[in-house]
Amino acid sequence: MSEPTDTPQSTETPTPPAPPTVTVAAPDTSSVSTFTVDAGASNLKEAVVGYLNKIRGGETGALPAFAGLVLLLVVFSATTKVFLTRGNLANLPTQAAPTILIAMGLVFVLLLGEIDLSAGTAAGLASAGMAITVNHGGNLESQLKGGMFGAYVVFMVIALGVAFWQRLWAFGGAIVFGVVVLLTHLGSNQVVAMLLAVTTGSAIGILTGYLRARVGIPSFVVTLALFLAWQGVLIQFLGSGNAIATRRFQYINALENTNIKPVWGWIVLVLFVGGYGGFTLYRSVKRRSEHLSAEPVSIVLSRFFVLAVLGFVAVFFLNKNRNTNSKGKHIEGVPWVVLLILILLVALTILLSKTTFGRHLYASGGNAEAARRAGIDVPRMRIAAFGISSTLAAIGGVVLASKQGGVPADAGGGNTLLFAVGAAVVGGTSLFGGRGRVRDAILGGLVINLIPNGLQLHPNLGASYQYVITGGFLLTAAAVDALSRRRQPT
Amino acid sequence: MSETPILELRGINKSFGAIQVLHSVDFRVFPGEVMALVGDNGAGKSTLVKCVAGIYPMDSGEILFDGSPVQVHGPRDAAALGIEIVYQDLALCDNLDIVQNMFLGRETTTPLHTLDEGSMERRARETLAGLSVRTVKSVRQLVSDLSGGQRQTVAIAKAVLWNNRVVLLDEPTAALGVAQTEQVLDLVRRLAHNGLGVVLISHNMNDVMQVADRITTLYLGKVAAEVKTVDVTHSQVVELITAGRTGNIGLKPAEAAQSA
Numbered sequence: 127m128s129e130p131t132d133t134p135q136s137t138e139t140p141t142p143p144a145p146p147t148v149t150v151a152a153p154d155t156s157s158v159s160t161f162t163v164d165a166g167a168s169n170l171k172e173a174v175v176g177y178l179n180k181i182r183g184g185e186t187g188a189l190p191a192f193a194g195l196v197l198l199l200v201v202f203s204a205t206t207k208v209f210l211t212r213g214n215l216a217n218l219p220t221q222a223a224p225t226i227l228i229a230m231g232l233v234f235v236l237l238l239g240e241i242d243l244s245a246g247t248a249a250g251l252a253s254a255g256m257a258i259t260v261n262h263g264g265n266l267e268s269q270l271k272g273g274m275f276g277a278y279v280v281f282m283v284i285a286l287g288v289a290f291w292q293r294l295w296a297f298g299g300a301i302v303f304g305v306v307v308l309l310t311h312l313g314s315n316q317v318v319a320m321l322l323a324v325t326t327g328s329a330i331g332i333l334t335g336y337l338r339a340r341v342g343i344p345s346f347v348v349t350l351a352l353f354l355a356w357q358g359v360l361i362q363f364l365g366s367g368n369a370i371a372t373r374r375f376q377y378i379n380a381l382e383n384t385n386i387k388p389v390w391g392w393i394v395l396v397l398f399v400g401g402y403g404g405f406t407l408y409r410s411v412k413r414r415s416e417h418l419s420a421e422p423v424s425i426v427l428s429r430f431f432v433l434a435v436l437g438f439v440a441v442f443f444l445n446k447n448r449n450t451n452s453k454g455k456h457i458e459g460v461p462w463v464v465l466l467i468l469i470l471l472v473a474l475t476i477l478l479s480k481t482t483f484g485r486h487l488y489a490s491g492g493n494a495e496a497a498r499r500a501g502i503d504v505p506r507m508r509i510a511a512f513g514i515s516s517t518l519a520a521i522g523g524v525v526l527a528s529k530q531g532g533v534p535a536d537a538g539g540g541n542t543l544l545f546a547v548g549a550a551v552v553g554g555t556s557l558f559g560g561r562g563r564v565r566d567a568i569l570g571g572l573v574i575n576l577i578p579n580g581l582q583l584h585p586n587l588g589a590s591y592q593y594v595i596t597g598g599f600l601l602t603a604a605a606v607d608a609l610s611r612r613r614q615p616t
Numbered sequence: 617m618s619e620t621p622i623l624e625l626r627g628i629n630k631s632f633g634a635i636q637v638l639h640s641v642d643f644r645v646f647p648g649e650v651m652a653l654v655g656d657n658g659a660g661k662s663t664l665v666k667c668v669a670g671i672y673p674m675d676s677g678e679i680l681f682d683g684s685p686v687q688v689h690g691p692r693d694a695a696a697l698g699i700e701i702v703y704q705d706l707a708l709c710d711n712l713d714i715v716q717n718m719f720l721g722r723e724t725t726t727p728l729h730t731l732d733e734g735s736m737e738r739r740a741r742e743t744l745a746g747l748s749v750r751t752v753k754s755v756r757q758l759v760s761d762l763s764g765g766q767r768q769t770v771a772i773a774k775a776v777l778w779n780n781r782v783v784l785l786d787e788p789t790a791a792l793g794v795a796q797t798e799q800v801l802d803l804v805r806r807l808a809h810n811g812l813g814v815v816l817i818s819h820n821m822n823d824v825m826q827v828a829d830r831i832t833t834l835y836l837g838k839v840a841a842e843v844k845t846v847d848v849t850h851s852q853v854v855e856l857i858t859a860g861r862t863g864n865i866g867l868k869p870a871e872a873a874q875s876a
Binding site: 495561 | 691692703708710731755
């Protein structure tokens with residue numbers, strides 16, 4: 127008994143956090159080879175079989191959303207002549223942008239198995255603050271009567287305190303910026319005013335998250351209450367006026383209504399798709415050479431090829447003149463908001479899949495107890511998720527204001543939020559938590575907005591059809607999610 | 617054995633309100649050995665484990681690690697000493713793969729603060745290979761795709777990965793079939809073979825007799841006996857568990873009767 131105990135024991139360093147030379151590495155080197163064959167599929171056929179197995183096992187990924195997109199495209203192009211021709215499709219990105227942005231934020235909340243019903247009205251409220259600020263030379267104080275301005279500042283400062291207390295430095299920094307803008311009237315600058323809206327969103331999210339995570343109110347109730355409350359605050363913000371126009375503010379208006387120059391559209395395409403292809407290819411080759419599990423090069427290349435073709439088609443059509451009045455000004459190019467969404471997609475995807483924060487977010491959503499035992503501060507992750515959700519919602523609110531040319535009293539109300547939740551779920555994000563990606567929001571947002579986009583070409587099919595069809599898609603997506611969950615072994 | 621125990625508890629007392637759950641319990645684990653901790657329901661096994669883990673504060677008594685007294689005030693203290701507890705419900709994230717689970721909360725990062733997947737995967741692989749784990753097909757499998765035995769393997773491998781010196785396993789075979797139980801018991805033996813101190817908490821006497829070097833029996837919050845497995849029979853251990861004594865081993869007759 128004593129022989130095996132002595133040797134390994136003596137080699138072990140007494141300092142526990144010592145470098146990871148595992149004491150068990152030595153005894154049976156031949157068995158290391160057991161794991162060299164696990165590097166995943168090595169060729170296309172294996173990969174396809176593996177993918178099919180995954181789908182059968184419930185890991186459907188982007189497939190349902192993609193199928194829905196193709197189905198809608200086929201149906202609409204078959205039933206109307208103008209669907210593909212009149213540049214109708216070119217409106218889709220700007221129509222879908224607010225939904226997509228709000229849904230991108232919701233993905234983070236849904237990942238934790240939570241819901242944020244207030245994201246829509248929070249978006250409206252945040253954009254109202256921006257709209258009033260730019261319209262009055264940055265002086266929000268002069269417009270918010272009856273202590274409302276003071277309440278706004280106090281609200282931001284409380285959120286600031288919570289953010290720093292929870293060591294959410296990025297949020298803290300953002301909210302500090304917002305407070306400074308509020309107090310110094312810097313919001314006369316449009317870009318600063320937009321950032322004020324965004325940081326207001328951060329503050330709203332941090333406090334929502336605090337109520338959920340530390341006070342312990344179920345997220346459905348917290349956000350339902352805030353959904354109602356923000357609507358009221360928004361109306362109070364607008365005062366007697368019906369809506370606050372933002373059309374004349376060049377930068378705010380530009381987001382949804384102007385396009386980048388056609389040549390830049392191509393450059394953006396090359397940068398994003400090329401960059402993605404290059405990165406995934408490099409990763410695959412490098413990992414393979416290091417005997418780590420890696421995606422087969424053939425898969426990486428086919429995915430790159432599909433993306434490149436889709437991107438090419440999209441940029442090609444968006445770069446065509448879509449002004450129906452042939453004598454009018456040329457309307458062509460990729461809308462600015464698409465660039466904004468792409469940048470956020472890349473940044474948030476890196477955050478979710480390449481950082482410790484993202485890993486801990488998935489873990490907290492997959493099994494909160496396991497995450498807690500692993501030393502993850504799950505409530506802090508919740509607050510951060512709500513913070514991200516409302517921050518993204520506020521960006522969506524700014525884009526919505528740009529699209530509508532102003533902030534009406536019902537900005538972000540009605541179905542705005544529900545369509546965004548629908549987009550995330552249709553895209554493949556699970557309502558049960560633990561599963562979802564940022565790109566789901568984009569795919570789902572396109573599907574959800576393609577329905578009204580195509581239906582408006584059928585004058586005899588009214589809004590009733592839009593609701594029923596959208597409902598059907600959502601139901602299908604949720605069913606796929608629930609069934610896939612059931613099929614997984616427990 | 618002349619060696620110092622890697623983990624030793626002396627005179628642990630613990631009460632919940634008026635009810636004393638642990639009565640001056642002595643418990644020790646030697647490196648390279650499997651110490652079974654057995655006892656009936658309510659004997660205090662879980663409480664003892666949670667005291668070691670730092671989840672429950674002890675009322676009195678001391679913990680010695682490697683012969684020197686240490687303070688364990690929380691799970692982090694226990695982890696810093698190199699004590700790892702594998703709980704019955706495993707605490708793995710279904711939506712993450714094996715590597716991600718093994719490194720959860722202790723991810724290695726690159727200088728750019730992104731996750732260093734390469735080094736994590738390599739180390740996970742080395743650890744599993746070092747434990748001669750052959751039941752897992754790929755270290756990138758999602759935990760949701762694993763069987764109960766494979767999950768247990770991952771949970772134990774996770775404990776080994778971090779250079780832990782004492783691993784406490786809470787009912788590791790309770791939910792497993794025959795073949796999977798064998799695999800896990802094999803793994804338990806290999807942990808000890810690799811020099812770790814292993815504490816096996818189990819209700820299953822066959823498992824205990826098969827892998828343990830020593831057995832500590834708890835009877836109503838007291839240590840009935842600490843015996844070498846070779847010195848006792850199956851039925852003697854059962855008697856220790858149920859009556860607190862057997863023959864001339866165990867609590868004094870009066871004490872056993874009084875406790876009951």
